Amino acid sequence: MANKPRAGAVRKSKKGPTKGTGGNGRKALEGKGPTPKAEDRPYHVAAKRKALADRASAKAAARGGQRSNTGGGTTARRATSDDSEIVTGRNSVLEALRARIPATTLYIAARIELDDRVKEIMSTATKRGIPVLEVMRPELDRLSGRDAVHQGVALKVPPYEYRHADDVLDATLSAGQTPLFVALDGVTDPRNLGAIIRSTAAFGGQTVIVPQRRSVGLTASAWKTSAGAAARTPVSMAANLTQTLKGLKKRGLFVLGLDGDGDVSLHDLELADRGVVIVVGSEGKGLSRLVSETCDAIVSIPISSATESLNAGIAASVTLYEIAKRRAEASAR
CATH class of the missing domain: 3.30.1330.30 (Ribosomal protein L30/S12)
Incomplete structure (x- = not known):
């Protein structure tokens, strides 16, 4: 006698035995995974809001923001x-x-x-x-x-395109001018940079050199402080300020570092007939050791004993004026 096919498992409960599905409903019991976020459900209001925002952003980008x-x-x-x-x-x-x-x-x-x-x-x-x-x-x-x-x-x-100091020097010499550069060592205030660019332009300088690291760049604030001089006086970028200064020395420029404890007074220098690089340090730390050792002379600006120091922008301006005055006097002779 053949066995009779079994329609399904039989399970017991408090109400008595009932027939099961034999595993046919197991897949349905596994569920559909975690509920998607509201913005990922196509018919949810959050999803429609996100789609509108994405379209608006795309249009704004296409029109330049x-x-x-x-x-x-x-x-x-x-x-x-x-x-x-x-x-x-x-x-x-x-x-x-x-x-x-x-x-x-x-x-x-x-x-x-x-x-x-x-x-x-x-x-x-x-x-x-x-x-x-x-x-x-x-x-x-x-x-x-x-x-x-x-x-x-x-x-x-667009982002500022920095020059190379050697390129500026080549152009300066080709134009028959005496180089007058300013280099910044650790100056991080954009207003000081703007003021120095303005003074460099006013007193006939050709460029301001800034290090690639640990220094301010030509930001909008520096543009503003320069009162437009940044459009006429290029800013040069130095990957390594010490090496850049050494390269300029080899090409005949005199590297003059400013420091309140300098060995030479600004009034005692004779710099009318040669190219000069003025190196200005930060107001707090002054010149770094390697840059200071690279300078041909460390110069101080005579000031009243009641004043502790000058900020970078003013110190550069005073030195630029002194050099420009001496060059004008030498030309008039």
């Missing part, structure tokens, strides 16, 4: 991956435009007072094909940064 606001103007925002700088202030922006510094966008505050500088800024930008965007002042404040004084105008420029 600009989007229209409800007031009919344009709001600008800085992309996190964008290394561009924002130059602020009417003088700085105007000088940058006059020097034909590459620029991608000009921002003008709504209802700005149109003085001669603003008119020239707008006219120059328009002739060069630079987009001019009108923004509200709070947005311009945010774009320029907390400490910047934008005066209603800001210019977006």
